[in-house]
Amino acid sequence: MEILVFVKPVPEAESRLRPRADGKGLDPEGVKWVLTGYDESAVEQALLMKEALAGSHVRSVSFGPAPRGEEVLRASLALGCDSATWVEQPPGIEPDSTDLVRTLALVSRRYPADLILLGKQAGDHEGGLAASALAAALGRPGFSFVVNLRFEAARQRFTFQRVAEEGVESWEVPGPIVVGLQQAWNDPRTAKLQNILKSRRMPIEKVPASEVVAAVGDHPRSTVEQFLLPPPRTGAKMVEFSTPEEAAQKLVRLLREEAKVFP
Amino acid sequence: MSRAVLVVGEAQGGHLARSSREAVGLARKLSEGGSVTGALLGSELGGAPEEFARSGVDRVLLLPLAGAPPVRAVPSAGPLAELARATDISLILLGGSAFARELTGALAVAWEAPAASGVVDATAAPDHLEVRRPIFGGRASQLLRLPGPRGILLLRPNAFSAPEPTATPAPIETRPVHELPPALLVGERTGVSPVEGGSGPELTSAAIVVSGGRGLKAPENFRLVEELAQSLGAAVGASRAVTDAGWKPNSYQVGQTGKTVSPQLYIAVGISGAIQHLVGMMSARVIVAVNNDPSAPIFRVADYGIAGDLFQILPPLSAEIRRVRGL
Numbered sequence: 001m002e003i004l005v006f007v008k009p010v011p012e013a014e015s016r017l018r019p020r021a022d023g024k025g026l027d028p029e030g031v032k033w034v035l036t037g038y039d040e041s042a043v044e045q046a047l048l049m050k051e052a053l054a055g056s057h058v059r060s061v062s063f064g065p066a067p068r069g070e071e072v073l074r075a076s077l078a079l080g081c082d083s084a085t086w087v088e089q090p091p092g093i094e095p096d097s098t099d100l101v102r103t104l105a106l107v108s109r110r111y112p113a114d115l116i117l118l119g120k121q122a123g124d125h126e127g128g129l130a131a132s133a134l135a136a137a138l139g140r141p142g143f144s145f146v147v148n149l150r151f152e153a154a155r156q157r158f159t160f161q162r163v164a165e166e167g168v169e170s171w172e173v174p175g176p177i178v179v180g181l182q183q184a185w186n187d188p189r190t191a192k193l194q195n196i197l198k199s200r201r202m203p204i205e206k207v208p209a210s211e212v213v214a215a216v217g218d219h220p221r222s223t224v225e226q227f228l229l230p231p232p233r234t235g236a237k238m239v240e241f242s243t244p245e246e247a248a249q250k251l252v253r254l255l256r257e258e259a260k261v262f263p
Numbered sequence: 264m265s266r267a268v269l270v271v272g273e274a275q276g277g278h279l280a281r282s283s284r285e286a287v288g289l290a291r292k293l294s295e296g297g298s299v300t301g302a303l304l305g306s307e308l309g310g311a312p313e314e315f316a317r318s319g320v321d322r323v324l325l326l327p328l329a330g331a332p333p334v335r336a337v338p339s340a341g342p343l344a345e346l347a348r349a350t351d352i353s354l355i356l357l358g359g360s361a362f363a364r365e366l367t368g369a370l371a372v373a374w375e376a377p378a379a380s381g382v383v384d385a386t387a388a389p390d391h392l393e394v395r396r397p398i399f400g401g402r403a404s405q406l407l408r409l410p411g412p413r414g415i416l417l418l419r420p421n422a423f424s425a426p427e428p429t430a431t432p433a434p435i436e437t438r439p440v441h442e443l444p445p446a447l448l449v450g451e452r453t454g455v456s457p458v459e460g461g462s463g464p465e466l467t468s469a470a471i472v473v474s475g476g477r478g479l480k481a482p483e484n485f486r487l488v489e490e491l492a493q494s495l496g497a498a499v500g501a502s503r504a505v506t507d508a509g510w511k512p513n514s515y516q517v518g519q520t521g522k523t524v525s526p527q528l529y530i531a532v533g534i535s536g537a538i539q540h541l542v543g544m545m546s547a548r549v550i551v552a553v554n555n556d557p558s559a560p561i562f563r564v565a566d567y568g569i570a571g572d573l574f575q576i577l578p579p580l581s582a583e584i585r586r587v588r589g590l
Contacts, residue, residue, distance in 0.1 A: 173450025
Protein backbone atom coordinates (compact mmCIF):
# COMPACT_ATOMS: atom_id res chain seq x y z
CA MET A 1 0.00 0.00 0.00
CA GLU A 2 1.17 3.48 -0.87
CA ILE A 3 0.60 5.91 1.96
CA LEU A 4 1.05 9.68 1.84
CA VAL A 5 1.09 11.51 5.14
CA PHE A 6 1.05 15.31 5.31
CA VAL A 7 2.70 16.93 8.31
CA LYS A 8 2.80 20.59 9.28
CA PRO A 9 5.58 22.17 11.31
CA VAL A 10 3.97 23.93 14.28
CA PRO A 11 5.46 25.64 17.33
CA GLU A 12 6.13 23.34 20.25
CA ALA A 13 3.21 23.43 22.71
CA GLU A 14 5.24 25.20 25.40
CA SER A 15 6.45 27.92 23.00
CA ARG A 16 6.00 31.51 24.09
CA LEU A 17 3.63 33.18 21.64
CA ARG A 18 4.45 36.75 20.63
CA PRO A 19 3.26 38.82 17.68
CA ARG A 20 5.98 39.70 15.17
CA ALA A 21 6.85 43.33 14.40
CA ASP A 22 4.06 43.94 11.86
CA GLY A 23 1.49 42.45 14.24
CA LYS A 24 0.14 40.09 11.58
CA GLY A 25 1.60 36.80 12.64
CA LEU A 26 3.61 34.85 15.17
CA ASP A 27 7.14 36.04 15.86
CA PRO A 28 9.21 32.96 14.88
CA GLU A 29 12.18 34.08 16.99
CA GLY A 30 13.19 31.30 19.36
CA VAL A 31 10.28 29.05 18.34
CA LYS A 32 11.04 25.34 18.05
CA TRP A 33 9.09 23.83 15.14
CA VAL A 34 7.92 20.30 15.71
CA LEU A 35 5.56 17.59 14.59
CA THR A 36 2.75 17.64 17.11
CA GLY A 37 -0.60 16.36 18.14
CA TYR A 38 -2.75 15.04 15.34
CA ASP A 39 0.14 14.95 12.85
CA GLU A 40 2.12 12.73 15.21
CA SER A 41 -0.92 10.47 15.30
CA ALA A 42 -1.14 10.52 11.50
CA VAL A 43 2.51 9.43 11.16
CA GLU A 44 1.97 6.74 13.79
CA GLN A 45 -1.12 5.51 11.94
CA ALA A 46 0.78 5.42 8.64
CA LEU A 47 3.53 3.34 10.23
CA LEU A 48 1.01 0.97 11.84
CA MET A 49 -0.64 0.40 8.45
CA LYS A 50 2.74 -0.21 6.86
CA GLU A 51 3.71 -2.74 9.53
CA ALA A 52 0.40 -4.55 9.08
CA LEU A 53 0.75 -4.81 5.31
CA ALA A 54 4.03 -6.07 3.84
CA GLY A 55 5.39 -4.11 0.91
CA SER A 56 3.84 -0.82 1.98
CA HIS A 57 5.59 2.49 1.56
CA VAL A 58 5.09 5.67 3.58
CA ARG A 59 6.03 9.09 2.25
CA SER A 60 5.78 12.11 4.51
CA VAL A 61 5.29 15.53 3.00
CA SER A 62 5.56 18.98 4.56
CA PHE A 63 4.77 22.40 3.15
CA GLY A 64 6.48 25.38 4.66
CA PRO A 65 9.49 27.63 4.72
CA ALA A 66 13.01 26.27 5.27
CA PRO A 67 14.34 24.99 7.57
CA ARG A 68 11.28 24.06 9.61
CA GLY A 69 9.71 22.06 6.77
CA GLU A 70 12.78 19.86 6.61
CA GLU A 71 13.06 19.47 10.38
CA VAL A 72 9.66 17.83 10.73
CA LEU A 73 10.42 15.56 7.78
CA ARG A 74 13.66 14.40 9.48
CA ALA A 75 11.55 13.66 12.55
CA SER A 76 9.10 11.60 10.48
CA LEU A 77 11.95 9.69 8.79
CA ALA A 78 13.46 8.95 12.21
CA LEU A 79 10.10 7.51 13.26
CA GLY A 80 10.07 5.14 10.27
CA CYS A 81 8.70 6.89 7.17
CA ASP A 82 10.43 5.56 4.04
CA SER A 83 10.80 8.77 2.09
CA ALA A 84 10.08 12.44 2.43
CA THR A 85 9.21 15.41 0.25
CA TRP A 86 9.58 19.03 1.21
CA VAL A 87 7.31 21.45 -0.64
CA GLU A 88 8.97 24.81 -0.59
CA GLN A 89 6.78 27.73 0.44
CA PRO A 90 7.11 30.47 -2.16
CA PRO A 91 8.86 33.47 -0.61
CA GLY A 92 6.59 36.48 -0.26
CA ILE A 93 3.40 34.40 -0.17
CA GLU A 94 1.55 33.67 3.04
CA PRO A 95 -0.44 30.66 1.86
CA ASP A 96 -4.16 30.72 2.58
CA SER A 97 -6.58 27.79 2.62
CA THR A 98 -6.90 27.85 -1.18
CA ASP A 99 -3.13 27.75 -1.65
CA LEU A 100 -2.88 24.92 0.82
CA VAL A 101 -5.42 22.65 -0.84
CA ARG A 102 -4.01 23.32 -4.32
CA THR A 103 -0.53 22.48 -3.08
CA LEU A 104 -1.70 19.29 -1.36
CA ALA A 105 -3.51 18.30 -4.58
CA LEU A 106 -0.32 18.91 -6.61
CA VAL A 107 1.68 16.60 -4.35
CA SER A 108 -1.11 13.99 -4.16
CA ARG A 109 -1.19 13.73 -7.96
CA ARG A 110 2.58 13.42 -8.14
CA TYR A 111 2.73 10.55 -5.65
CA PRO A 112 -0.38 8.41 -6.24
CA ALA A 113 -1.40 6.79 -2.94
CA ASP A 114 -4.10 4.42 -1.70
CA LEU A 115 -4.32 6.35 1.54
CA ILE A 116 -3.71 10.04 2.14
CA LEU A 117 -3.46 10.81 5.84
CA LEU A 118 -3.60 14.17 7.58
CA GLY A 119 -4.07 15.13 11.20
CA LYS A 120 -7.68 16.29 11.60
CA GLN A 121 -6.36 19.79 12.30
CA ALA A 122 -3.03 21.52 12.80
CA GLY A 123 -1.96 22.47 16.30
CA ASP A 124 -1.40 26.12 15.44
CA HIS A 125 -4.21 27.51 13.28
CA GLU A 126 -6.69 24.71 13.92
CA GLY A 127 -8.40 25.09 10.57
CA GLY A 128 -9.43 21.45 10.21
CA LEU A 129 -10.54 21.91 6.60
CA ALA A 130 -7.64 20.38 4.66
CA ALA A 131 -8.70 16.71 4.54
CA SER A 132 -12.17 17.25 3.10
CA ALA A 133 -10.98 20.05 0.81
CA LEU A 134 -8.29 17.77 -0.59
CA ALA A 135 -10.80 14.95 -1.07
CA ALA A 136 -13.09 17.32 -2.98
CA ALA A 137 -10.19 18.61 -5.10
CA LEU A 138 -9.12 15.05 -5.97
CA GLY A 139 -12.68 13.76 -6.43
CA ARG A 140 -12.18 11.00 -3.84
CA PRO A 141 -14.02 9.94 -0.72
CA GLY A 142 -12.78 11.82 2.31
CA PHE A 143 -13.53 11.55 6.02
CA SER A 144 -12.35 13.43 9.06
CA PHE A 145 -12.57 12.79 12.84
CA VAL A 146 -11.38 9.24 12.09
CA VAL A 147 -10.25 6.70 14.69
CA ASN A 148 -9.46 2.95 14.54
CA LEU A 149 -8.38 3.05 10.91
CA ARG A 150 -7.46 -0.37 9.49
CA PHE A 151 -7.20 -2.06 6.13
CA GLU A 152 -8.84 -5.41 5.40
CA ALA A 153 -6.58 -6.84 2.73
CA ALA A 154 -8.94 -9.72 1.84
CA ARG A 155 -11.79 -7.33 0.99
CA GLN A 156 -9.55 -4.44 -0.06
CA ARG A 157 -11.42 -2.07 2.22
CA PHE A 158 -10.48 0.51 4.79
CA THR A 159 -12.51 0.19 7.96
CA PHE A 160 -12.67 3.00 10.47
CA GLN A 161 -14.85 4.92 12.84
CA ARG A 162 -15.82 8.55 12.60
CA VAL A 163 -16.56 10.47 15.77
CA ALA A 164 -19.56 12.73 15.16
CA GLU A 165 -22.11 14.61 17.30
CA GLU A 166 -24.72 11.88 17.35
CA GLY A 167 -22.42 8.95 17.90
CA VAL A 168 -19.51 6.95 16.62
CA GLU A 169 -20.11 5.81 13.05
CA SER A 170 -18.50 2.71 11.54
CA TRP A 171 -17.49 2.85 7.89
CA GLU A 172 -16.09 0.53 5.22
CA VAL A 173 -14.65 2.30 2.20
CA PRO A 174 -12.41 1.08 -0.64
CA GLY A 175 -9.34 3.17 -1.49
CA PRO A 176 -8.07 5.52 -2.55
CA ILE A 177 -9.30 7.70 0.32
CA VAL A 178 -8.34 10.85 2.18
CA VAL A 179 -8.47 10.68 5.98
CA GLY A 180 -8.31 13.43 8.61
CA LEU A 181 -7.18 11.46 11.64
CA GLN A 182 -8.32 12.10 15.18
CA GLN A 183 -6.30 9.36 16.83
CA ALA A 184 -4.07 6.41 15.94
CA TRP A 185 -4.59 3.01 17.60
CA ASN A 186 -1.92 3.76 20.11
CA ASP A 187 0.30 6.53 21.40
CA PRO A 188 2.79 7.86 18.89
CA ARG A 189 6.16 6.10 19.18
CA THR A 190 9.38 7.96 19.91
CA ALA A 191 12.34 7.73 17.57
CA LYS A 192 15.36 5.60 18.50
CA LEU A 193 18.66 7.43 18.64
CA GLN A 194 20.20 5.33 15.84
CA ASN A 195 17.23 6.15 13.60
CA ILE A 196 17.53 9.84 14.38
CA LEU A 197 21.18 9.68 13.27
CA LYS A 198 20.27 7.65 10.19
CA SER A 199 17.48 10.08 9.23
CA ARG A 200 20.02 12.90 8.98
CA ARG A 201 21.66 11.20 6.02
CA MET A 202 18.44 10.28 4.20
CA PRO A 203 17.62 12.27 1.08
CA ILE A 204 14.64 14.64 1.05
CA GLU A 205 13.01 15.34 -2.30
CA LYS A 206 12.03 18.89 -2.98
CA VAL A 207 9.14 20.45 -4.84
CA PRO A 208 10.54 23.90 -5.66
CA ALA A 209 8.60 27.10 -5.00
CA SER A 210 8.27 27.76 -8.73
CA GLU A 211 6.10 24.65 -9.16
CA VAL A 212 3.98 25.67 -6.18
CA VAL A 213 3.45 29.15 -7.63
CA ALA A 214 2.32 27.63 -10.92
CA ALA A 215 -0.05 25.20 -9.16
CA VAL A 216 -1.74 27.69 -6.84
CA GLY A 217 -2.16 30.36 -9.50
CA ASP A 218 -3.04 33.96 -8.89
CA HIS A 219 -6.14 34.42 -6.76
CA PRO A 220 -7.35 36.83 -4.11
CA ARG A 221 -5.82 35.63 -0.84
CA SER A 222 -7.16 35.58 2.68
CA THR A 223 -4.77 37.59 4.81
CA VAL A 224 -4.12 37.75 8.51
CA GLU A 225 -4.61 41.34 9.58
CA GLN A 226 -3.75 40.92 13.23
CA PHE A 227 -2.26 38.32 15.55
CA LEU A 228 -3.81 38.91 18.95
CA LEU A 229 -2.92 37.72 22.40
CA PRO A 230 -5.66 37.65 25.02
CA PRO A 231 -5.22 40.05 27.93
CA PRO A 232 -2.92 38.35 30.44
CA ARG A 233 -4.88 36.14 32.79
CA THR A 234 -4.72 37.62 36.23
CA GLY A 235 -5.32 34.29 37.89
CA ALA A 236 -8.50 32.93 39.35
CA LYS A 237 -10.64 34.80 41.81
CA MET A 238 -10.32 32.38 44.71
CA VAL A 239 -13.41 31.60 46.74
CA GLU A 240 -12.79 32.09 50.47
CA PHE A 241 -14.68 29.64 52.64
CA SER A 242 -14.80 27.94 55.98
CA THR A 243 -17.15 25.08 55.06
CA PRO A 244 -17.67 23.22 51.74
CA GLU A 245 -21.30 24.39 51.76
CA GLU A 246 -20.16 28.00 51.96
CA ALA A 247 -17.74 27.44 49.06
CA ALA A 248 -20.56 25.97 46.97
CA GLN A 249 -22.96 28.82 47.72
CA LYS A 250 -20.38 31.53 47.03
CA LEU A 251 -19.27 29.95 43.75
CA VAL A 252 -22.84 29.54 42.50
CA ARG A 253 -23.60 33.16 43.39
CA LEU A 254 -20.50 34.35 41.46
CA LEU A 255 -21.42 32.26 38.42
CA ARG A 256 -24.99 33.54 38.37
CA GLU A 257 -24.55 37.18 39.34
CA GLU A 258 -21.05 38.11 38.18
CA ALA A 259 -20.18 35.73 35.32
CA LYS A 260 -23.84 35.30 34.33
CA VAL A 261 -23.26 31.84 32.91
CA PHE A 262 -26.42 30.16 34.11
CA PRO A 263 -29.80 31.36 35.32
CA MET B 264 -24.61 46.75 1.49
CA SER B 265 -27.15 43.98 1.70
CA ARG B 266 -26.10 40.46 0.73
CA ALA B 267 -27.80 37.11 0.26
CA VAL B 268 -26.73 34.63 2.94
CA LEU B 269 -27.17 30.86 2.98
CA VAL B 270 -27.20 28.98 6.28
CA VAL B 271 -26.54 25.27 5.88
CA GLY B 272 -28.50 23.76 8.73
CA GLU B 273 -28.14 20.37 10.31
CA ALA B 274 -30.67 17.99 11.80
CA GLN B 275 -29.44 16.22 14.92
CA GLY B 276 -31.73 13.71 16.61
CA GLY B 277 -34.70 14.96 14.58
CA HIS B 278 -34.21 18.60 15.58
CA LEU B 279 -32.44 21.59 14.14
CA ALA B 280 -28.99 21.69 15.76
CA ARG B 281 -28.44 24.56 18.15
CA SER B 282 -25.31 25.45 16.17
CA SER B 283 -27.52 26.03 13.10
CA ARG B 284 -29.72 28.47 15.04
CA GLU B 285 -26.58 30.32 16.15
CA ALA B 286 -25.57 30.62 12.48
CA VAL B 287 -28.97 32.17 11.65
CA GLY B 288 -28.30 34.85 14.29
CA LEU B 289 -25.05 35.87 12.60
CA ALA B 290 -26.58 35.53 9.12
CA ARG B 291 -29.23 38.13 9.96
CA LYS B 292 -26.54 40.58 11.06
CA LEU B 293 -24.22 40.01 8.07
CA SER B 294 -27.04 40.06 5.50
CA GLU B 295 -27.60 43.75 6.33
CA GLY B 296 -31.20 43.55 5.21
CA GLY B 297 -30.57 40.98 2.46
CA SER B 298 -32.19 37.57 2.36
CA VAL B 299 -31.28 34.66 4.62
CA THR B 300 -31.95 31.21 3.17
CA GLY B 301 -31.77 28.04 5.22
CA ALA B 302 -30.81 24.78 3.52
CA LEU B 303 -31.15 21.23 4.85
CA LEU B 304 -29.55 18.22 3.20
CA GLY B 305 -31.02 14.73 2.91
CA SER B 306 -34.38 13.42 3.92
CA GLU B 307 -34.22 12.15 7.52
CA LEU B 308 -34.90 15.53 9.03
CA GLY B 309 -37.63 15.00 11.65
CA GLY B 310 -38.93 18.35 12.91
CA ALA B 311 -35.84 20.26 11.74
CA PRO B 312 -37.46 21.92 8.65
CA GLU B 313 -40.30 23.40 10.75
CA GLU B 314 -37.86 24.55 13.45
CA PHE B 315 -35.61 26.07 10.79
CA ALA B 316 -38.64 27.89 9.30
CA ARG B 317 -39.18 29.61 12.69
CA SER B 318 -35.49 30.30 13.38
CA GLY B 319 -35.36 33.71 11.67
CA VAL B 320 -34.64 32.71 8.05
CA ASP B 321 -36.66 34.04 5.10
CA ARG B 322 -37.13 30.63 3.52
CA VAL B 323 -36.05 27.03 3.96
CA LEU B 324 -34.89 24.91 1.04
CA LEU B 325 -34.81 21.14 1.41
CA LEU B 326 -32.23 19.39 -0.75
CA PRO B 327 -32.96 15.68 -1.00
CA LEU B 328 -29.91 13.69 -2.10
CA ALA B 329 -29.96 10.48 -4.12
CA GLY B 330 -28.47 7.57 -2.21
CA ALA B 331 -28.85 9.23 1.19
CA PRO B 332 -29.03 8.42 4.11
CA PRO B 333 -26.54 8.88 5.55
CA VAL B 334 -25.76 12.34 4.24
CA ARG B 335 -22.04 12.50 3.53
CA ALA B 336 -20.24 15.80 3.70
CA VAL B 337 -17.80 15.74 0.78
CA PRO B 338 -20.37 14.62 -1.86
CA SER B 339 -22.89 17.22 -0.61
CA ALA B 340 -20.63 20.15 -1.44
CA GLY B 341 -21.43 20.04 -5.18
CA PRO B 342 -25.23 20.41 -4.85
CA LEU B 343 -24.80 23.19 -2.28
CA ALA B 344 -22.35 25.09 -4.49
CA GLU B 345 -24.82 24.72 -7.36
CA LEU B 346 -27.64 26.06 -5.19
CA ALA B 347 -25.50 28.99 -4.04
CA ARG B 348 -24.65 29.87 -7.64
CA ALA B 349 -28.27 29.60 -8.78
CA THR B 350 -29.54 31.85 -5.97
CA ASP B 351 -26.78 34.52 -6.07
CA ILE B 352 -25.57 33.75 -2.57
CA SER B 353 -22.47 35.65 -1.50
CA LEU B 354 -21.98 34.24 1.99
CA ILE B 355 -22.47 30.73 3.40
CA LEU B 356 -22.60 30.15 7.15
CA LEU B 357 -22.42 26.82 8.96
CA GLY B 358 -22.78 26.05 12.67
CA GLY B 359 -19.83 24.26 14.25
CA SER B 360 -20.08 20.46 14.07
CA ALA B 361 -18.00 17.55 12.76
CA PHE B 362 -20.19 17.26 9.66
CA ALA B 363 -20.12 21.02 9.02
CA ARG B 364 -16.34 21.08 9.28
CA GLU B 365 -15.99 18.38 6.63
CA LEU B 366 -18.56 20.13 4.49
CA THR B 367 -16.82 23.52 4.78
CA GLY B 368 -13.52 22.24 3.37
CA ALA B 369 -15.22 20.53 0.43
CA LEU B 370 -17.52 23.51 -0.19
CA ALA B 371 -14.55 25.89 -0.39
CA VAL B 372 -13.30 23.79 -3.32
CA ALA B 373 -16.68 23.25 -5.00
CA TRP B 374 -17.80 26.89 -4.71
CA GLU B 375 -14.28 28.30 -5.21
CA ALA B 376 -14.52 30.55 -2.18
CA PRO B 377 -12.25 31.32 0.76
CA ALA B 378 -13.29 29.68 4.02
CA ALA B 379 -12.59 30.28 7.70
CA SER B 380 -13.37 27.88 10.54
CA GLY B 381 -13.75 28.37 14.28
CA VAL B 382 -15.14 31.88 13.77
CA VAL B 383 -16.14 33.74 16.96
CA ASP B 384 -16.78 37.18 15.47
CA ALA B 385 -17.43 38.47 11.96
CA THR B 386 -18.04 41.77 10.22
CA ALA B 387 -18.79 42.37 6.56
CA ALA B 388 -17.49 45.19 4.33
CA PRO B 389 -18.62 45.69 0.71
CA ASP B 390 -15.61 43.86 -0.73
CA HIS B 391 -14.42 41.60 2.07
CA LEU B 392 -15.20 39.87 5.35
CA GLU B 393 -13.22 40.18 8.53
CA VAL B 394 -13.41 37.38 11.08
CA ARG B 395 -11.79 36.62 14.40
CA ARG B 396 -10.87 33.04 15.25
CA PRO B 397 -9.00 31.58 18.21
CA ILE B 398 -5.75 29.79 17.34
CA PHE B 399 -3.16 27.87 19.36
CA GLY B 400 -5.85 26.32 21.54
CA GLY B 401 -7.20 29.70 22.58
CA ARG B 402 -3.77 31.03 23.57
CA ALA B 403 -4.02 33.57 20.74
CA SER B 404 -6.44 34.66 18.05
CA GLN B 405 -6.22 36.08 14.57
CA LEU B 406 -8.15 38.65 12.60
CA LEU B 407 -8.50 37.13 9.17
CA ARG B 408 -9.62 39.07 6.11
CA LEU B 409 -11.38 37.02 3.44
CA PRO B 410 -11.41 38.61 0.00
CA GLY B 411 -14.83 39.02 -1.65
CA PRO B 412 -17.15 38.53 -3.29
CA ARG B 413 -17.76 35.08 -1.74
CA GLY B 414 -16.97 33.64 1.64
CA ILE B 415 -17.71 30.61 3.82
CA LEU B 416 -17.71 30.84 7.60
CA LEU B 417 -17.81 27.86 9.95
CA LEU B 418 -18.74 29.15 13.41
CA ARG B 419 -17.37 28.06 16.72
CA PRO B 420 -20.11 26.48 18.85
CA ASN B 421 -21.54 28.78 21.55
CA ALA B 422 -19.90 31.92 20.15
CA PHE B 423 -23.14 33.46 18.79
CA SER B 424 -26.61 33.66 20.28
CA ALA B 425 -29.55 32.09 18.51
CA PRO B 426 -32.54 34.37 17.74
CA GLU B 427 -35.85 33.66 19.49
CA PRO B 428 -38.22 31.50 17.38
CA THR B 429 -40.50 33.60 15.16
CA ALA B 430 -44.31 33.48 15.37
CA THR B 431 -44.85 32.97 11.64
CA PRO B 432 -42.85 30.28 9.90
CA ALA B 433 -40.93 31.03 6.71
CA PRO B 434 -41.96 29.04 3.61
CA ILE B 435 -40.40 25.61 3.09
CA GLU B 436 -39.62 24.48 -0.43
CA THR B 437 -38.36 21.06 -1.53
CA ARG B 438 -35.89 21.12 -4.39
CA PRO B 439 -35.52 18.28 -6.91
CA VAL B 440 -33.47 15.27 -5.84
CA HIS B 441 -29.75 15.71 -6.53
CA GLU B 442 -27.71 12.96 -8.08
CA LEU B 443 -24.25 12.73 -6.54
CA PRO B 444 -20.95 11.76 -8.19
CA PRO B 445 -20.63 7.96 -7.74
CA ALA B 446 -16.83 8.20 -7.27
CA LEU B 447 -17.41 10.14 -4.05
CA LEU B 448 -20.07 7.78 -2.75
CA VAL B 449 -18.12 4.50 -2.63
CA GLY B 450 -18.16 2.61 0.64
CA GLU B 451 -20.86 2.45 3.25
CA ARG B 452 -21.71 3.25 6.80
CA THR B 453 -22.15 -0.05 8.62
CA GLY B 454 -23.37 1.21 11.97
CA VAL B 455 -23.70 4.00 14.50
CA SER B 456 -23.23 3.62 18.21
CA PRO B 457 -24.30 6.41 20.52
CA VAL B 458 -21.41 8.24 22.19
CA GLU B 459 -20.54 6.29 25.32
CA GLY B 460 -22.07 7.67 28.48
CA GLY B 461 -24.00 9.91 26.16
CA SER B 462 -27.07 10.87 28.18
CA GLY B 463 -25.89 14.47 28.41
CA PRO B 464 -25.11 16.89 25.57
CA GLU B 465 -22.27 16.25 23.14
CA LEU B 466 -18.91 17.47 24.38
CA THR B 467 -17.66 19.71 21.56
CA SER B 468 -20.85 21.72 21.19
CA ALA B 469 -22.03 21.74 24.83
CA ALA B 470 -22.70 25.09 26.49
CA ILE B 471 -21.37 23.79 29.82
CA VAL B 472 -18.65 21.17 30.31
CA VAL B 473 -17.51 19.55 33.57
CA SER B 474 -14.23 17.65 33.31
CA GLY B 475 -12.52 15.40 35.83
CA GLY B 476 -8.84 14.63 36.25
CA ARG B 477 -6.36 12.58 38.21
CA GLY B 478 -7.41 14.29 41.43
CA LEU B 479 -10.47 12.02 41.51
CA LYS B 480 -8.08 9.23 42.50
CA ALA B 481 -10.21 6.27 41.34
CA PRO B 482 -12.64 5.53 38.49
CA GLU B 483 -15.62 5.06 40.80
CA ASN B 484 -15.20 8.64 42.06
CA PHE B 485 -15.93 9.97 38.59
CA ARG B 486 -19.63 9.85 39.48
CA LEU B 487 -19.05 13.05 41.51
CA VAL B 488 -18.17 14.80 38.25
CA GLU B 489 -21.13 13.22 36.49
CA GLU B 490 -23.51 14.34 39.24
CA LEU B 491 -22.23 17.90 38.98
CA ALA B 492 -22.61 17.77 35.18
CA GLN B 493 -26.14 16.43 35.53
CA SER B 494 -27.12 19.25 37.88
CA LEU B 495 -25.98 21.74 35.21
CA GLY B 496 -27.22 19.86 32.15
CA ALA B 497 -23.55 19.78 31.14
CA ALA B 498 -21.41 17.45 29.05
CA VAL B 499 -18.75 15.38 30.80
CA GLY B 500 -15.10 15.54 29.83
CA ALA B 501 -11.85 14.19 31.20
CA SER B 502 -8.14 14.90 31.23
CA ARG B 503 -5.72 12.67 29.43
CA ALA B 504 -4.60 11.10 32.71
CA VAL B 505 -8.13 9.76 33.17
CA THR B 506 -8.55 8.37 29.64
CA ASP B 507 -5.02 6.95 29.60
CA ALA B 508 -5.78 5.15 32.85
CA GLY B 509 -8.89 3.70 31.22
CA TRP B 510 -11.31 5.27 33.72
CA LYS B 511 -13.17 6.78 30.79
CA PRO B 512 -13.11 6.08 27.03
CA ASN B 513 -10.96 8.27 24.78
CA SER B 514 -14.07 10.04 23.50
CA TYR B 515 -14.11 11.95 26.83
CA GLN B 516 -10.65 13.43 26.44
CA VAL B 517 -10.34 17.22 26.28
CA GLY B 518 -6.96 18.50 25.14
CA GLN B 519 -4.35 18.58 22.45
CA THR B 520 -4.80 14.96 21.42
CA GLY B 521 -8.51 14.85 22.25
CA LYS B 522 -11.37 17.26 21.75
CA THR B 523 -11.38 21.03 21.68
CA VAL B 524 -14.29 22.57 23.56
CA SER B 525 -15.48 26.17 23.72
CA PRO B 526 -18.37 26.26 26.18
CA GLN B 527 -19.80 29.20 28.08
CA LEU B 528 -18.70 27.53 31.30
CA TYR B 529 -15.93 24.97 31.86
CA ILE B 530 -15.47 23.40 35.28
CA ALA B 531 -12.16 21.55 35.80
CA VAL B 532 -12.26 19.18 38.75
CA GLY B 533 -9.03 17.65 40.05
CA ILE B 534 -7.18 18.74 36.92
CA SER B 535 -3.75 20.28 37.46
CA GLY B 536 -3.71 22.17 34.15
CA ALA B 537 -0.96 20.72 31.94
CA ILE B 538 -0.59 22.62 28.66
CA GLN B 539 -1.81 19.46 26.88
CA HIS B 540 -5.19 19.96 28.58
CA LEU B 541 -5.30 23.77 28.50
CA VAL B 542 -5.12 24.03 24.70
CA GLY B 543 -8.34 22.04 24.50
CA MET B 544 -10.42 24.34 26.73
CA MET B 545 -8.80 27.79 26.99
CA SER B 546 -11.34 29.45 24.76
CA ALA B 547 -14.16 28.67 27.19
CA ARG B 548 -15.81 31.93 28.26
CA VAL B 549 -15.68 31.24 31.99
CA ILE B 550 -13.37 28.69 33.60
CA VAL B 551 -13.80 27.33 37.11
CA ALA B 552 -11.21 25.12 38.81
CA VAL B 553 -11.58 22.93 41.88
CA ASN B 554 -8.27 21.53 43.06
CA ASN B 555 -6.70 20.82 46.43
CA ASP B 556 -3.34 22.24 45.37
CA PRO B 557 -3.54 26.07 45.48
CA SER B 558 -0.42 26.32 43.29
CA ALA B 559 -1.86 24.15 40.47
CA PRO B 560 -1.36 25.83 37.06
CA ILE B 561 -5.09 25.52 36.32
CA PHE B 562 -5.72 28.41 38.74
CA ARG B 563 -3.61 30.72 36.54
CA VAL B 564 -6.02 30.33 33.61
CA ALA B 565 -9.25 29.93 35.59
CA ASP B 566 -11.63 32.82 36.32
CA TYR B 567 -12.85 31.34 39.59
CA GLY B 568 -11.12 28.86 41.83
CA ILE B 569 -11.82 26.77 44.87
CA ALA B 570 -8.67 25.47 46.52
CA GLY B 571 -10.14 22.60 48.46
CA ASP B 572 -10.87 18.91 48.68
CA LEU B 573 -13.04 18.04 45.69
CA PHE B 574 -14.57 15.11 47.59
CA GLN B 575 -15.98 17.60 50.11
CA ILE B 576 -16.77 20.41 47.67
CA LEU B 577 -18.55 18.62 44.84
CA PRO B 578 -21.58 17.12 46.66
CA PRO B 579 -22.72 20.45 48.19
CA LEU B 580 -21.93 22.21 44.90
CA SER B 581 -24.19 19.85 42.93
CA ALA B 582 -26.88 20.25 45.60
CA GLU B 583 -26.67 24.06 45.54
CA ILE B 584 -26.96 24.13 41.74
CA ARG B 585 -29.97 21.81 41.87
CA ARG B 586 -31.53 24.09 44.46
CA VAL B 587 -31.08 27.30 42.46
CA ARG B 588 -32.22 25.62 39.24
CA GLY B 589 -35.31 24.28 41.06
CA LEU B 590 -34.47 20.64 40.32
